[in-house]
Amino acid sequence: MPALEVGRVDRSRVARSARHTGRMSDEVVEHIRGALDAPVTVLEYGDYECPYCAAAAPVLRELVEMSDGVVRLVFRNFPLFETHPHALTAALAVESTQLSGVFWEMHDLLFKRQHRLDDAALRGYADAVGADPDLAVGEPAQRFVPKVRSDYAAGVRQGVRGTPTLFVNDEPYADRVELRALQRATGLSRSLRRRPWWRR
Structure with a gap:
């Protein structure tokens, strides 16, 4: 499969809700899970055929869900197509589901059915x-x-070499993709200690 051409990235428009992904005809959008105004952004570069990304997916979802609006997740595609032959077509298939408003459902399902x-x-x-399904593969998915x-170009510019690669508020995250470590990195461990036990 030919390498992706690294081109200019237009990030001037973003998704306006956690499930909204907009039109592809005239804009490139971000996929956001969580509150749009969350003060902490975890940016993930991922590959749908990467087993480490599959392991990270439920952890990142839990992080967002338990953050009470503090953390949002932004997912960008970084298909390692030289080693993962289905990574690029999988990424296109997931992107196609944005038109039906079910991007995150497809995202989660592919990591569960990665085999x-x-x-x-x-x-x-x-x-x-x-x-x-007619938009998910073949010519329509192009x-x-x-x-x-x-997404791939943005990752290259940020020095991404493998997946999953995470950034927390634009700072590279180098620890394990585990809930406790991510809670520390995002400041959630401190905020949880300050909250009443019945709201944790």
């Missing part, structure tokens, strides 16, 4: 989450190449 990412499986996953390319 099978061929075209037939991707169509089935899209259908399972309520998206149009319209989402600019999004994947821009």
